[in-house]
Amino acid sequence: DAGVIQSPRHEVTEMGQEVTLRCKPISGHNSLFWYRQTMMRGLELLIYFNNNVPIDDSGMPEDRFSAKMPNASFSTLKIQPSEPRDSAVYFCASSLKGYSNQPQHFGDGTRLSIL
Amino acid sequence: EDQVTQSPEALRLQEGESSSLNCSYTVSGLRGLFWYRQDPGKGPEFLFTLYSAGEEKEKERLKATLTKKESFLHITAPKPEDSATYLCAVQATNAGKSTFGDGTTLTVKP
Numbered sequence: 001d002a003g004v005i006q007s008p009r010h011e012v013t014e015m016g017q018e019v020t021l022r023c024k025p026i027s028g029h030n031s032l033f034w035y036r037q038t039m040m041r042g043l044e045l046l047i048y049f050n051n052n053v054p055i056d057d058s059g060m061p062e063d064r065f066s067a068k069m070p071n072a073s074f075s076t077l078k079i080q081p082s083e084p085r086d087s088a089v090y091f092c093a094s095s096l097k098g099y100s101n102q103p104q105h106f107g108d109g110t111r112l113s114i115l
Numbered sequence: 116e117d118q119v120t121q122s123p124e125a126l127r128l129q130e131g132e133s134s135s136l137n138c139s140y141t142v143s144g145l146r147g148l149f150w151y152r153q154d155p156g157k158g159p160e161f162l163f164t165l166y167s168a169g170e171e172k173e174k175e176r177l178k179a180t181l182t183k184k185e186s187f188l189h190i191t192a193p194k195p196e197d198s199a200t201y202l203c204a205v206q207a208t209n210a211g212k213s214t215f216g217d218g219t220t221l222t223v224k225p
Contacts, residue, residue, distance in 0.1 A: 033212065042215065042217040042218065043159075043202070043215045043217075043218075045212055045213075045215075048211065050211055055211055055212075056211070056212060091158050091159075093159075100146075101146050101147035101164060101166060101206065103147075103149050103161040103164055104149075104159075104213065105161060106151075106159045106160070107158050108157050108158050109157075109158050
């Protein structure tokens, strides 16, 4: 079975550029989560969707970050303009059913470096 | 606010030397406690879900237990391939998201 698919795996870009990260959740899962992981702050939840609707975006750092889920099989996380402090590994995860005890299944992440 | 604290931050064991990782939590009603394993360059991989105090789950050399305040991940006779970061997360009954701890990085030397 295909797991959560993220692209690109690595992204290196210059400060000020727009960055778009992509995620394809596991088919049939109706909750999707975006996380950021750094050594200093660990795994931070940025935003999560239930049935394609954003439920909680309180973890989004600032207005430079935006996320969309146009359909059940695709989501994007966009940073515009990017800054060096955005450098981190960004993970997407999905789970079978929101507001339940189903575990999350993670992709292998996008390693983002902003120069 | 839900909180998860994992200890120790890092643990170094010799192959075959059993030990335990701790996950202390505070949550307003527990829906589930999750253990994940994360290898370098990879996303967290789900291991176990525990739902209520007294529950235990086992998988190979790993056994997870749960009380009302903490969970333990017991590792029996570990091997070098068990080296990874182990993450604990809790989900409250009224939440659609999980709160993660900072993890314990386990290194098993041959």
